[in-house]
Amino acid sequence: MGKPRGDADAARMLAQIAGKEHCVVTAVRLRRGSDPGSEIVEESRVRIAPISEEEIRWYVATGEPRDKAGAYAVQGRGARFIEAVAGSYSNVMGLPARGVYRLLRDAPEPALALLGLSSL
Numbered sequence: 001m002g003k004p005r006g007d008a009d010a011a012r013m014l015a016q017i018a019g020k021e022h023c024v025v026t027a028v029r030l031r032r033g034s035d036p037g038s039e040i041v042e043e044s045r046v047r048i049a050p051i052s053e054e055e056i057r058w059y060v061a062t063g064e065p066r067d068k069a070g071a072y073a074v075q076g077r078g079a080r081f082i083e084a085v086a087g088s089y090s091n092v093m094g095l096p097a098r099g100v101y102r103l104l105r106d107a108p109e110p111a112l113a114l115l116g117l118s119s120l
Contacts, residue, residue, distance in 0.1 A: 001070045010060050013071035018081075019050035022070070024092050030103040030112070038103055042096035044087030046074070051081055069094075 001017075004010035024044045031037025051059075064078060065071035072078035074085065074092045090097040104112045 003067055003069055004065060004071045007060050007066070010065040010071040011056050014051060014056045014059065014065065015053075017048045017070065017072075018056070019048065021045055021047040024070070024087075026091050026094075026096055028096065028100055028103065030107060032109075038106070040096065040099040040103060042088050042091040042099050044085060044089070044091045046085050046092055047083040048072075049081050049083045055081070 001013055001022075004013055022045070024046060025041065027039060027041045029037055029039040059065060059072075059077060059081075062077055064073050064076050068078070072081065074082055074089070085092055088096045088098060091099075104115055105117075107113060
C-alpha cells in the first residue's frame with residue numbers, strides 16, 4: 001500500500017484494511033562488491049479489527065498514520081486496531097530483525113557475524 005499521500009489518503013487506506021487481513025512483505029539482501037550475496041523475504045499477516053469512521057477520524061487526527069506504510073503503526077496507537085500478527089512483528093514495524101540477524105550471522109565474513117551480535 002505504501003505511505004499515504006495525506007490525511008484523506010490515510011483515512012481511505014484504513015477504511016480499506018479495516019476488518020480484513022493483509023500481508024506485509026519485506027525483502028532484504030546482504031551483499032558486498034560483485035558477490036550476489038544472500039537475501040531473505042519475510043512475510044507477515046496482519047488482521048485488523050473493524051474500525052468505525054469515528055475511530056478512523058480520531059486516529060488520522062493523531063498524525064501517526066502520515067508516514068506509515070498502510071497508514072498504521074503496529075507499535076504505536078495503531079496497535080489498538082490489530083487483532084493478530086502471524087509471522088514477524090518486527091517486519092510489520094519495518095525491518096525483520098530476526099531475518100537480518102540470520103543474514104549477518106551466516107555471512108562468510110566473521111566481522112559481519114560480530115556486527116549482527118552487537119547491533120541487533
